[in-house]
Amino acid sequence: MNDSRARRRLDVITEQPFPAYVVWELTLACDHACTHCGSRAGVAREGELSTDEALEVVRQLAALGTREVVLIGGEAYLHAGFLEIVRALRAAGIAPALTTGGRGITEELAAQLVRAGLAYASVSVDGLEVTHDRMRNLRGSWRSAMTALERLRAAGLPTSSNINLNRLNHGDLEALYTELHARGIGSWQVQITAPLGRAADRPDLLLQPWDLLDVVPRVAALKLRARADGIVLTPGNNLGYFGPEETQLRSIEAADRDHWRGCQAGKFVMGIEANGGIKGCPSLQPAYVGGTTRERSIAETWTTAPELAFTRNRTVDDLWGFCRTCAFAEHCMGGCSFTAHSIFGRPGNNPYCHYRARTLAKQGLRERLVPATAAPGEPFDHGTFTLVIEPLAAPDAVLPPERLVQIRRA
Amino acid sequence: MLTCSSCDGLTPATASSTCLHCEAPLRRPPRWVLRMTKLLGPAGAILLAACYGAPGRYHAERPMGPGGTTRVDHDGDGNLGPYTCEQNPSPQCADALQREVQPPDVDCDDNDPKRYHGAADLDGDGIDQNCDGVDGWRDPNKPTPVATDPAP
Numbered sequence: 001m002n003d004s005r006a007r008r009r010l011d012v013i014t015e016q017p018f019p020a021y022v023v024w025e026l027t028l029a030c031d032h033a034c035t036h037c038g039s040r041a042g043v044a045r046e047g048e049l050s051t052d053e054a055l056e057v058v059r060q061l062a063a064l065g066t067r068e069v070v071l072i073g074g075e076a077y078l079h080a081g082f083l084e085i086v087r088a089l090r091a092a093g094i095a096p097a098l099t100t101g102g103r104g105i106t107e108e109l110a111a112q113l114v115r116a117g118l119a120y121a122s123v124s125v126d127g128l129e130v131t132h133d134r135m136r137n138l139r140g141s142w143r144s145a146m147t148a149l150e151r152l153r154a155a156g157l158p159t160s161s162n163i164n165l166n167r168l169n170h171g172d173l174e175a176l177y178t179e180l181h182a183r184g185i186g187s188w189q190v191q192i193t194a195p196l197g198r199a200a201d202r203p204d205l206l207l208q209p210w211d212l213l214d215v216v217p218r219v220a221a222l223k224l225r226a227r228a229d230g231i232v233l234t235p236g237n238n239l240g241y242f243g244p245e246e247t248q249l250r251s252i253e254a255a256d257r258d259h260w261r262g263c264q265a266g267k268f269v270m271g272i273e274a275n276g277g278i279k280g281c282p283s284l285q286p287a288y289v290g291g292t293t294r295e296r297s298i299a300e301t302w303t304t305a306p307e308l309a310f311t312r313n314r315t316v317d318d319l320w321g322f323c324r325t326c327a328f329a330e331h332c333m334g335g336c337s338f339t340a341h342s343i344f345g346r347p348g349n350n351p352y353c354h355y356r357a358r359t360l361a362k363q364g365l366r367e368r369l370v371p372a373t374a375a376p377g378e379p380f381d382h383g384t385f386t387l388v389i390e391p392l393a394a395p396d397a398v399l400p401p402e403r404l405v406q407i408r409r410a
Numbered sequence: 411m412l413t414c415s416s417c418d419g420l421t422p423a424t425a426s427s428t429c430l431h432c433e434a435p436l437r438r439p440p441r442w443v444l445r446m447t448k449l450l451g452p453a454g455a456i457l458l459a460a461c462y463g464a465p466g467r468y469h470a471e472r473p474m475g476p477g478g479t480t481r482v483d484h485d486g487d488g489n490l491g492p493y494t495c496e497q498n499p500s501p502q503c504a505d506a507l508q509r510e511v512q513p514p515d516v517d518c519d520d521n522d523p524k525r526y527h528g529a530a531d532l533d534g535d536g537i538d539q540n541c542d543g544v545d546g547w548r549d550p551n552k553p554t555p556v557a558t559d560p561a562p
Contacts, residue, residue, distance in 0.1 A: 174534065220530045221530040221531050221532050244414070244417040244431040245419075246420055247413070247420060248418070257411075257420075259411065328420075
C-alpha cells in the first residue's frame with residue numbers, strides 16, 4: 001500500500017465535510033449468493049444506472065473533490081460499463097479501486113484493469129477454504145478468490161484483502177493471514193459481520209458482543225505481525241472500540257496514537273447505490289438514502305439531505321443505552337452507525353464494543369443479542385434484537401458450522 | 411486522551427485519574443503544559459513534547475509497599491514487579507516481605523519489556539507475550555469453530 005492511501009483517513013480529518021472517499025455499488029448483479037451478504041446481492045436492482053448516467057456521476061464526483069472511489073457490487077465487473085467507468089475515474093483524477101469476490105477475474109480482465117488505471121483491488125476472503133466456501137455458499141469460491149489475488153498481482157496491481165468476521169470463521173483468522181501474506185497482499189481489512197441483509201436471517205452466524213474479548217486482542221496481535229511483514233491491517237469501522245489495543249489497531253505506524261473518531265458517514269465518506277441512491281456510507285440502511293442522482297445533483301444531496309448529515313452535528317445527547325454514559329462517548333459517538341442501526345433500528349448504542357464488553361466482564365457480566373423481529377428481505381435491511389444481560393460464565397451453545405449459516409428468522 | 415504507561419490503553423483526560431482498562435494510576439502533564447499546548451497549537455505541542463515527552467505518555471507512580479517494600483519496574487515496560495526490599499535492605503523490610511501477599515498485577519516477566527499480562531500476543535512466534543500460558547490469544551478452554559463438512 002502506498003503511503004498516501006494508507007493515510008487516507010488521517011489527512012482529511014480537519015477539513016470541511018466532502019465526499020473524499022466514495023464506495024459505489026455499480027450493480028447488485030453478482031456471481032455469488034453469500035450467506036452473510038448485507039445487500040442480498042445476486043440479481044440487479046431495478047433501474048440501475050446506465051453507463052452514460054454513471055459517467056455523469058464520475059464528472060460530479062470529480063467536481064466535489066472526491067479522491068478515491070471503491071467500486072463494489074454485487075460484482076462491479078458485471079456492469080456493462082465497468083471498464084469505461086474505471087477509465088473515466090482515472091481520467092478525472094480520482095483513484096479507482098475494486099472490491100470483488102474474484103470469481104470472474106480472468107488474466108485478461110486483470111490486464112484490462114491495469115490498462116484502465118485501477119489503483120488497487122481488494123479480494124474478499126472469509127476464511128480458509130472450507131469455511132469460505134460455506135459462507136459464500138459456493139464450492140470452489142475460495143480457490144477462485146486466491147487465483148484472483150494471484151492474477152491481479154501478476155498483472156501488476158497492488159492487492160488487498162478483506163474479511164467479515166463471525167462465529168463461523170474467526171477461528172481461521174491467523175491461518176488465513178498466513179495464506180494471504182503468501183499471496184503478497186499489501187493491506188487487509190478486518191470487520192465484523194453486522195446483522196444486515198442475509199446475515200440478519202442467520203443470527204447464529206453473528207458474533208456475540210463478548211466474543212470481542214477474544215477477537216479484538218487477536219486482531220491486534222495480527223496487526224503487529226502484519227506490520228512486521230509490511231502489510232497494513234486496517235480494522236473495519238465496526239471493529240473496536242477503545243480497548244487497551246485501540247491505538248495499536250487504528251494506527252498505521254507503531255509510534256502513532258490514532259484512535260476511532262466516530263462514524264464518518266456523510267462527513268468524508270459517501271455511498272452510491274446502483275440505482276443512484278446517495279447515502280453517507282455504503283452499508284447504511286435504505287432509510288438513509290438522501291436522494292438519487294436522477295432527482296438532483298450529488299452536490300445538492302450532499303449538502304441539503306438530512307439523511308446524510310446525521311453525523312455532522314451529532315452530540316453525546318444523541319446516544320443512548322450504555323454508549324450514552326460511556327467515558328469515551330464524545331470521542332466514539334456510539335461506534336459504527338449502520339451496525340448499531342442493524343441491531344436496534346437506530347444508531348447511538350452499539351453493543352459490538354470491546355470497551356463495553358470489557359467493562360461488563362469486570363462485573364462478571366456480558367450482553368447477549370437475542371433476535372426479536374425478522375428482517376423483511378430487502379437489500380441492507382435488518383431485523384431487531386433485544387439485549388439480555390447474563391453472567392459472563394453462562395452456558396453458550398457451540399453449534400456446528402452447518403448450523404451457523406442456517407436461516408433462523410425471529 | 412491520556413495513555414496508560416502500564417497497558418497502553420487510552421483514557422479520556424477528564425474521565426478518571428486511573429486507567430479505565432487496568433486501573434493503573436495516570437499521571438497528567440502539568441496544567442501549564444496543557445495550557446501552552448492549547449495556546450501554541452501543534453508546533454508548540456511538538457516543542458513541548460521534545461522537552462517533556464509526548465503528552466499523555468507519563469509513567470505510573472511507583473508505589474511504596476507495606477513495611478518499606480517497594481515495587482520496581484526492571485524492564486521499563488510500565489508494569490511493576492513484585493514487592494522487594496531492593497531499596498530498603500533492612501530486617502524489618504525483609505520481615506514485611508515474608509508476611510505480605512504479593513499484589514495480583516505483578517509483571518509476569520520483569521526482565522522482558524515485551525512480556526506482561528495484557529500484552530498483544532503474536533500467534534505463532536513461539537513467545538507467550540501475554541503470559542496466559544500459550545503462544546497467541548487462543549483460550550484453550552474455548553472451542554473455536556472448525557469447519558469440516560464440504561460446502562453445499
